[in-house]
Amino acid sequence: MLKRIGRRMLAATIAAGALFAPALAQAGEVTFWTWRQEDRAAYAELFAEFMKANPGITVKFESFAVEQYATVLSTALAAGKGGDVIHTRAYGGLEQFAKAGYLLALDNANVPELANLGDDARASLTLRADGKVYSYAFASQTLGLYVNNEVFKRAGVTPPTTWAELIAVSKTLKDKGVVPLANGMATAWMAEVFTSVFTNPLVGPEFSADLLSGKATFSDARYVGALGKLLELRDYMPPGFTGIDYPTAQQLFLSGRAAMFAGGSFEIANFRKQNPKLDMTFIAPPAPAAGAPRLVSKFFDGGYAVNAKSTNQADALKLVRWMGTKQFGDKFSALLGNISPIKGVTIADPMLAEVAKLNETSAPYITAVYFRYDSPTGSELLQSGIQKMMAGSMTPAEVGASMTQGIARYFKPFQK
Amino acid sequence: MSLFVAWPLLSALRYAFFSFKGVAPDAFVGLANFRDVLTSEPYASWTWRALWHNVIVFTSLMVVQNGLAYLIAFALLKGLPGHRVHQVIVFLPVVLSAVIVGFLWKLFLHPMFGMVNAALALVGLPGRPWLGDEATALGSLIFTNAWHWVGFPALIFLAGMQRIQKETLEAARIDGANDRVLLTRIIWPLVAPATTIIFTLTFIGSFNWFELPYVMTGLNGSPGGATDVLGLYFYRTAFGNTTSGLQDFGRGSALAVLMFLFIATTCAVALRYLRRREIQL
Numbered sequence: 223m224l225k226r227i228g229r230r231m232l233a234a235t236i237a238a239g240a241l242f243a244p245a246l247a248q249a250g251e252v253t254f255w256t257w258r259q260e261d262r263a264a265y266a267e268l269f270a271e272f273m274k275a276n277p278g279i280t281v282k283f284e285s286f287a288v289e290q291y292a293t294v295l296s297t298a299l300a301a302g303k304g305g306d307v308i309h310t311r312a313y314g315g316l317e318q319f320a321k322a323g324y325l326l327a328l329d330n331a332n333v334p335e336l337a338n339l340g341d342d343a344r345a346s347l348t349l350r351a352d353g354k355v356y357s358y359a360f361a362s363q364t365l366g367l368y369v370n371n372e373v374f375k376r377a378g379v380t381p382p383t384t385w386a387e388l389i390a391v392s393k394t395l396k397d398k399g400v401v402p403l404a405n406g407m408a409t410a411w412m413a414e415v416f417t418s419v420f421t422n423p424l425v426g427p428e429f430s431a432d433l434l435s436g437k438a439t440f441s442d443a444r445y446v447g448a449l450g451k452l453l454e455l456r457d458y459m460p461p462g463f464t465g466i467d468y469p470t471a472q473q474l475f476l477s478g479r480a481a482m483f484a485g486g487s488f489e490i491a492n493f494r495k496q497n498p499k500l501d502m503t504f505i506a507p508p509a510p511a512a513g514a515p516r517l518v519s520k521f522f523d524g525g526y527a528v529n530a531k532s533t534n535q536a537d538a539l540k541l542v543r544w545m546g547t548k549q550f551g552d553k554f555s556a557l558l559g560n561i562s563p564i565k566g567v568t569i570a571d572p573m574l575a576e577v578a579k580l581n582e583t584s585a586p587y588i589t590a591v592y593f594r595y596d597s598p599t600g601s602e603l604l605q606s607g608i609q610k611m612m613a614g615s616m617t618p619a620e621v622g623a624s625m626t627q628g629i630a631r632y633f634k635p636f637q638k
Numbered sequence: 639m640s641l642f643v644a645w646p647l648l649s650a651l652r653y654a655f656f657s658f659k660g661v662a663p664d665a666f667v668g669l670a671n672f673r674d675v676l677t678s679e680p681y682a683s684w685t686w687r688a689l690w691h692n693v694i695v696f697t698s699l700m701v702v703q704n705g706l707a708y709l710i711a712f713a714l715l716k717g718l719p720g721h722r723v724h725q726v727i728v729f730l731p732v733v734l735s736a737v738i739v740g741f742l743w744k745l746f747l748h749p750m751f752g753m754v755n756a757a758l759a760l761v762g763l764p765g766r767p768w769l770g771d772e773a774t775a776l777g778s779l780i781f782t783n784a785w786h787w788v789g790f791p792a793l794i795f796l797a798g799m800q801r802i803q804k805e806t807l808e809a810a811r812i813d814g815a816n817d818r819v820l821l822t823r824i825i826w827p828l829v830a831p832a833t834t835i836i837f838t839l840t841f842i843g844s845f846n847w848f849e850l851p852y853v854m855t856g857l858n859g860s861p862g863g864a865t866d867v868l869g870l871y872f873y874r875t876a877f878g879n880t881t882s883g884l885q886d887f888g889r890g891s892a893l894a895v896l897m898f899l900f901i902a903t904t905c906a907v908a909l910r911y912l913r914r915r916e917i918q919l
Contacts, residue, residue, distance in 0.1 A: 257880075292885055293877045296661040314884050321660030408770045410858040411881030462749025464861055465770025470750070594884070597875075598680055601882035602858075610862035615772055628680050 252537045253282045255305030257291035264557040271553070272544050279537045281307075299324040302531045306538040310357045312346040312522040314594035319527070320349040320356040326528040327354040332539055335546025335564075342586075343563040346522035350595070357525030358546050361560040364577050365419045365519035365587060367508075368475060368483040368493070371501040373400055377481070381505050383516065385424070385451065388508045392458035395481050402458035404480030406466020407612050410605035412485075414589060417452065417608050418519040419484040419507050422585045424448035427515060430588050436635025440625040449611060449618035456612060464613045476500060487577045488523075491559030504573060506580050520584035521591050522563065596632040603628040647898070653891035661885050671892035675875075681889065687863060688871040695780055695867065696844035703784035704791045704836055711795035712821055725796075729789035736786065740853030743782040744769065769855055772864040779851055779865055786850075787843075791836045798832030799825055834912040838905060845901050848873065858882070868897050 254265070262283060269281040284305060286294050292315070298304035299319065308325070310316045319325055330336055336344065336355060343359040369381045374391075377398045382388040392402035407413045425444045432438035438445070460466050460474060475483035476497045483489075484507070493500060506516035526545050528538045544550055551562035555569050561578055569575045586592065593600025607621035616624075630636035654671055656663045675681045710728055714721050731739065746753045747768040755765025768778040802825065810824045848869035851859060857879050859866025874883055876890020 288880060292880060296885060300662065311880075315880075318660035318884055322662035324660075324662070406770070408767075408855075408860055410856060410860050414882070460750060462755075462765065462767035462770060465747075465749040465767025470748070594882070597884055597886050597889075599883055602879070603680070605858060605882055606862050609860060610772070613770070613772060613861055615862070624680070 250278055250534075250537065251280050251282055252307055252534060252541050253284055253305040254307045254309070254541070255295065256283070256285050256309035257288040258309065259285040259287070261558060264554075267557060268550065268553060271549075272541060275544070276537075276540060279540065281541060295319070296322075299529070299531075304529050304531070306529055306532040306534050307541050308357075308527045308529055309360075309524060310347070310527045311524045312357075312359070313591060314596070314599065316347055316357050316525065316527070317349055317595055320354075321351065324530055325356040326530045326532075326535065326539075327352075327356060328358060328528070328542070329354065333358065333543050333546060335543050338546055338548070338551075338564045338566075340563060340565065342520075343522055346591070347525045347527075357527035358542050359522050359525045359563045360545070360554070361523045361558075362563050362581065363521055363523050364487040364504075364561070364581055364584065365415055365422075365485070365521075366487070366577075366580060367419060367505050368485060368489065369503045369505055370475060370478055370481050371503055373478050373481040381503065382508045384512050384514075385508045385510055389454060389458075392455075392482075396458055401460050401474060401480040402482060403455060403460075404471040404475040404483040405459060405485075406463045406468075406471050407609050408465050409468035409471075410609065411601070412468045412471070413608045413612070414601055414605045415486060416484045417449070417604060418587050418589070420452055420455070421445070421448035422519045422588070423507050423509050423515065423517045424451055426510075427517060427585055430586050430592065433588065434592065434635065436638065439636050440622040440629070441619065442622070446618045446622045449608075449621055452608075452612065453618070464609070472496075487561065487574070490573060490577075494559070502573075504577055504580070506583065515583050517583060517585040518580045519587040520581055521587040523560070593629055593633070598628045598631070600625060600629055650891045650894045650898075653887050654895045656888055658886065658888050661887065663887070667888070671888045672896070675889055675892050675896070684863070684866065684871055685868075685893070688859075688866045688868045691776060691859075691865070691867045692845050692847065694776060695783075695847055696841060698777075698780045699783060699787075699840050699844055700837070702780070703788050704840060706784065707788050707791035707836075708795050708821070710788065710792040711799055712817070712825070714792070714796050715799045725793075728792055731786050732789045734786065736849035737853055739782060739786045740850050743778075743785070744854050747778055769865075770861050772861055775855060775861060775864045779854055782854065783847075783850055791840070794832045794836055795829055798829035802828050830912075830916040834909070834916060837912060838909060841905060841908065842901060845897065868893070872897060 254269070256265075262285060265283050269283065273280060295304060295308065296319070299322070304324075310319060310325070326332075328336060336358070339359055343362065344355050347357040347359055348355050373395075374381065377395050377400060379391045379394050382391045395402040405412065405416045425448050429438065429442070429444055432442070433440075456463065460471070460480065471480075471483060472489070472493075474480035476493060487504065490504065493502065506518050509516045526542050528535060528542055532538050546564060548564055548566050551564035551567035554560065555562045555567055555574060556571070559571065559574060561569065561574060561581070569578050589600035589604050603625045604621070607616060607624050610616035611618060611621050626636055653663065655666055655668060657665050657667045657670070675685050714725050714728075745751075749755060749765060749767035749770065752765075752768075754768065758765050766774060768774050806828075807820065807824065810820055815824065846869055847867050851865050851867055851870055855861075855865040857870055857874050859870050872890055872893040875886050875893055878885040
């Protein structure tokens with residue numbers, strides 16, 4: 223009896239699911255799922271070009287709220303639904319879907335355009351267990367320092383190139399009544415970005431390789447020392463910076479009340495939209511001393527994947543292949559103000575071109591690139607730790623130790 | 639109806655016993671997920687910290703919000719001039735959504751542009767980053783919750799007080815009872831059914847607290863977990879935080895099951911006691 227009721231409940235649930243879940247595309251129609259609602263117009267233009275070149279295929283753009291995207295996607299994919307082409311995150315965010323078998327493996331046979339990507343771009347969308355690529359990288363992002371040129375000019379200072387200069391410039395700006403650094407700590411992920419911007423040059427170019435080999439942990443003197451340097455910046459952040467959130471920090475910078483903003487290249491388009499008159503430069507963060515490399519932090523945002531259950535895989539692959547061409551990359555960079563990772567892409571925008579140049583002296587955004595694959599992620603541990611450290615309730619050594627211990631749950635080199 | 643209620647609960651229960659291969663169920667792991675969230679670091683510290691914050695929230699709301707509501711209800715019962723207007727004013731925030739209230743108070747408490755710090759500055763007191771300070775963040779959320787909800791228990795208490803026969807209160811007055819005696823010795827036992835309802839709703843609301851901390855301090859329970867509660871911790875674990883975490887349905891379901899058991903058991907025990915108390919009083 224119970225079994226029968228159970229079976230009926232299951233059948234009813236499946237029927238309800240089939241009724242309400244979004245259906246896969248019809249023949250000739252490719253649905254594209256994304257969390258980038260704000261990019262609808264740009265994608266409409268991009269897809270129009272694809273559809274012109276591929277008569278008989280229509281691309282349907284379907285977007286979801288960023289906070290719910292992963293949940294909606296996992297639910298749909300588990301039910302054999304979802305878009306034919308799916309916008310995915312990179313690193314661990316991709317791996318959890320690829321590992322479950324929901325995405326089609328891309329290789330040189332079905333997507334020869336993979337050859338257009340660099341090794342780091344391919345690695346960001348590779349499932350570590352089988353070494354296969356499951357998504358086609360769409361953009362790289364760079365973390366650095368924004369400078370409001372007008373404010374700097376008015377204060378009679380020049381953008382800092384070393385840590386000592388950063389402190390000296392900040393002091394001058396503060397004396398002139400300007401908030402030197404717009405950043406606050408209230409938005410956890412921005413606190414992580416802030417940390418990476420300033421610590422990457424301080425820990426040096428070998429640090430991430432040392433972490434991966436187990437030669438160093440986050441308790442290493444280089445990392446703990448770099449975290450300690452961040453404490454010097456507290457005097458130059460907005461009043462009550464522990465309660466200043468991301469939107470406030472953006473507005474402080476955009477309005478000229480703050481002179482610098484530690485953030486990512488993903489801000490460029492948004493900053494320009496909000497204040498088209500803003501005279502800003504994106505620079506590499508200061509080096510520990512003159513002559514040392516000024517490393518920007520680099521990572522990949524995500525990619526375009528093909529649903530393993532898509533009934534229209536041939537067309538979906540055609541779209542992904544097209545999104546791997548220089549033609550797409552050129553237009554993508556121009557329309558969305560992001561750096562396409564496709565080799566040979568022309569970046570017309572001077573500021574974006576400058577960011578691309580800075581990428582030549584980059585180091586990985588460590589917590590995102592290497593430690594977002596397993597739980598607890600390095601990002602979770604750092605975000606919580608850095609907020610406490612900047613508020614004075616944790617020391618840099620304690621933050622490093624908590625990250626090392628948390629990551630040691632699954633990361634063998636830390637288990638010594 | 640039972641399908642829509644029972645099936646998600648049973649699914650969560652089932653998932654709590656499975657490990658996950660990415661976002662797909664993998665192998666049966668027995669009680670491993672429960673062990674992880676209760677005893678294995680760093681999850682155990684996070685679980686107990688979140689639970690402790692829920693306990694603080696519940697206790698504070700019972701004392702501050704519901705205590706104030708009791709006094710407000712008494713003031714309204716006395717029918718002082720303008721009591722009808724005040725009744726509406728007290729109840730007005732209740733009709734607003736938690737999201738609106740959260741955004742509103744986030745602005746009021748803003749360290750640079752907030753009304754609260756501006757008001758303090760007027761009387762020469764220093765402002766604070768209320769939501770960015772570990773010492774004040776949870777308190778600020780509790781205060782906001784009390785501001786939002788105080789009208790609801792006040793109305794329930796008022797309804798309870800209005801059911802008391804006037805003769806009873808007048809007799810007490812004739813016998814020399816002042817307001818304090820009336821409130822503590824006469825009215826308090828007679829509004830026992832209202833107290834039961836308020837206790838139960840406050841308990842469930844406090845241990846399922848989500849919207850307000852989510853809007854005001856984010857999914858991480860910033861700063862540094864100072865406002866982390868079970869609702870946020872469960873959501874973050876099960877559905878992932880797009881900027882830091884992964885979806886972990888196994889441990890998330892274990893947390894959901896534990897929360898359900900804790901709330902259901904405590905409510906059942908408390909209700910039994912409160913019902914008995916109602917009869918005794």
